[in-house]
Each structure stands twice: as C-alpha cells, then as structure tokens.
Amino acid sequence: MPKGKAAKGTKVTIKIAKKAIRMTPDGRRRLTLSNMGITIFPKCLLKLTNVDELDLSRNLIQKLPENIGNFTSLRWLDLHSNKLESVPESIGNLVGLTHLNLSNNRLISASLPSTIGYLTNLKSVNLGMNQLDTLPTSMMALDSLQELCLFDNLFISLPEFVKLLRNITKLNVKRNPLSYVQEDSEEMEKGKEPEVYLVHESSLCKTCLKRCKEKRERPIKGGGGGGGKGGGGCGGGDAFEEKRIRTYQGLIVPNSVAAVNQDVWRVRNMEYKQIN
Incomplete structure (x- = not known):
C-alpha cells in the first residue's frame, strides 16, 4: 500500500x-x-x-x-x-x-x-x-x-x-452503570418493596416454571421460606418469599431476563432478607 x-x-x-x-x-x-x-x-x-x-x-x-x-x-x-x-x-x-x-x-x-x-x-x-x-x-x-x-x-x-x-x-441491560441495586436498597430502607418485573411463562425454563407453579399453588404462610438452595435451571425460583408472590394471568414470578442479570437479582434479594 x-x-x-x-x-x-x-x-x-x-x-x-x-x-x-x-x-x-x-x-x-x-x-x-x-x-x-x-x-x-x-x-x-x-x-x-x-x-x-x-x-x-x-x-x-x-x-x-x-x-x-x-x-x-x-x-x-x-x-x-x-x-x-x-x-x-x-x-x-x-x-x-x-x-x-x-x-x-x-x-x-x-x-x-x-x-x-x-x-x-x-x-x-x-x-x-x-x-x-x-x-x-x-x-x-x-x-x-x-x-x-x-x-x-x-x-x-x-x-x-x-x-x-x-x-x-x-x-x-448487562454491564451498564444502572443504579437499580442502590435505588432498591434505599426503597427497602424506607419500608417499600423494590419494583417487581414479570415475564410470560414461555420465558422460563422447565425447572423454574415447575418450581414457580408449585410455590404459587402452596398456601401462603406467615414466614414464607425461600429455601435459597438454587439448584439447576435458570435460578430465581426458590429465592422469592411466598408472601411476595403475585399472580397475573399468563405471567409468573419475577425473572432476571426481564430486567437485570441473575447476579444483580440475587444481590437485591440478599439485601432484602438482611434488612428484614
């Protein structure tokens, strides 16, 4: 050249x-x-x-x-x-x-x-x-x-x-300077629940879908146990307290694919449990 x-x-x-x-x-x-x-x-x-x-x-x-x-x-x-x-x-x-x-x-x-x-x-x-x-x-x-x-x-x-x-x-939205975790922590300190994201059943793997359905069908108990063992699949099923589960037609519990990656979601959940 x-x-x-x-x-x-x-x-x-x-x-x-x-x-x-x-x-x-x-x-x-x-x-x-x-x-x-x-x-x-x-x-x-x-x-x-x-x-x-x-x-x-x-x-x-x-x-x-x-x-x-x-x-x-x-x-x-x-x-x-x-x-x-x-x-x-x-x-x-x-x-x-x-x-x-x-x-x-x-x-x-x-x-x-x-x-x-x-x-x-x-x-x-x-x-x-x-x-x-x-x-x-x-x-x-x-x-x-x-x-x-x-x-x-x-x-x-x-x-x-x-x-x-x-x-x-x-x-x-991975690897953006999002302030979700900080904002949610501040909301929880004020006694507010962080925003919940919902996705359609078709977006969950079979393992998570099964866990979510089982948890949704269980009677809601006062303490609500998350289990937190994780297991296989995409994760996120056992991490939610029963008292926070909301049901909507065609929709299941919050899942990382709808907002942020799984690691960030776990941080949110851990901070919520520590505060409560």
Whole structure:
C-alpha cells in the first residue's frame, strides 16, 4: 500500500451481490456480505431492493446511505460490528422490519432518529455495545417488540417507556452503570418493596416454571421460606418469599431476563432478607 493512502476496502459489484443472495428455508431472499472488509456501503445494493434479509455485519462501514429506506421489502437487517456513528432518518421507511441488529458500533443517543418508532413490526432490536444513555421516546410505539438488547452501554436508568412495552419477554441491560441495586436498597430502607418485573411463562425454563407453579399453588404462610438452595435451571425460583408472590394471568414470578442479570437479582434479594 502506498504511503499515506488508507485501505479502500473490498469493492462489491452488483454481480458479486447477486451471487451472494440465497433463499432461506422459509422462502426469503437473503443477501449476506458479512466479514468482507467493506468500508463504504455498496451503492449497487440499492438496486436489489427486493431482498428480504440483508447481512452486512462485521465490516468497517461508517455511514449508511440516506436512502436506505428504499429497501422496503426488508424484514431482517444485520449491521452489527461495524463503525456506524449514525442512523439515517429514512430507516423509518423500513416498516416491514421484524429484526434489527445495530450492536457493536459507535452509536450515541443523538444518532438514533425518532423515526425508529415507525418500525412497529419489530420483534427484536439489538443496540448493545454502543455509547447510548437513552432511547428515542418514539420507541414506545413498538408494541410488537419482544426482545430488546441494551447491554454494554451507558444507561444509568432504564427508559420509563420500556416498562410499557407489553410484549417484551427479554431485556438485556448487562454491564451498564444502572443504579437499580442502590435505588432498591434505599426503597427497602424506607419500608417499600423494590419494583417487581414479570415475564410470560414461555420465558422460563422447565425447572423454574415447575418450581414457580408449585410455590404459587402452596398456601401462603406467615414466614414464607425461600429455601435459597438454587439448584439447576435458570435460578430465581426458590429465592422469592411466598408472601411476595403475585399472580397475573399468563405471567409468573419475577425473572432476571426481564430486567437485570441473575447476579444483580440475587444481590437485591440478599439485601432484602438482611434488612428484614
């Protein structure tokens, strides 16, 4: 490479792109250009707006084209592990998207457009490993969202509207400077119970589901014994006092996947027992 000149990266032609299209088992057209050293979004891809899935992950792309919204047939977009610093507003035109992965980039909160809230068919959004400390409030419109990944960011508190997303079953906020434990400890010192997160039965492993059902069916006793042995599965079943169990249709007791990781949940529970 001549001195003073940076690498241009892999050049993708329309011929290369067409050869990279494969049919998925469910009959969708998937274009995979992952891990190819691409530094600039290939403009030729805009001629292939009929693809259903686009994978440009693990490249070196810094910017998306303003007209990325032309991919109106997209259902699945994977851009993880690039160098993206912003997302164009036209992403809001991809109303058919069900899965969006923007993890491991260089995104800050200001670089997420409010138009992301137009993507009401989204079921999974991965924004982990960025530099986010808040989310566009327009995302409260994502009623179909089931999985939201925010791990390895800068969140001090969880956006309030996330608790209103009724179909959320998995929320990953690991390795953020969240103040949950501290806040819950302060609440318990004041005699208040910490906030309880609930998830659907389908989100629990068989072992935890069995334990939770057994505990829910038991008569509530004054002392309420947690057991605390842990055992197998995902954990969290024996750690809750019977007097705190609440039943809702289709929902089970609190589980770590709905708010924070298991270690943090155990810390909360141990602190509560010590105080009481």
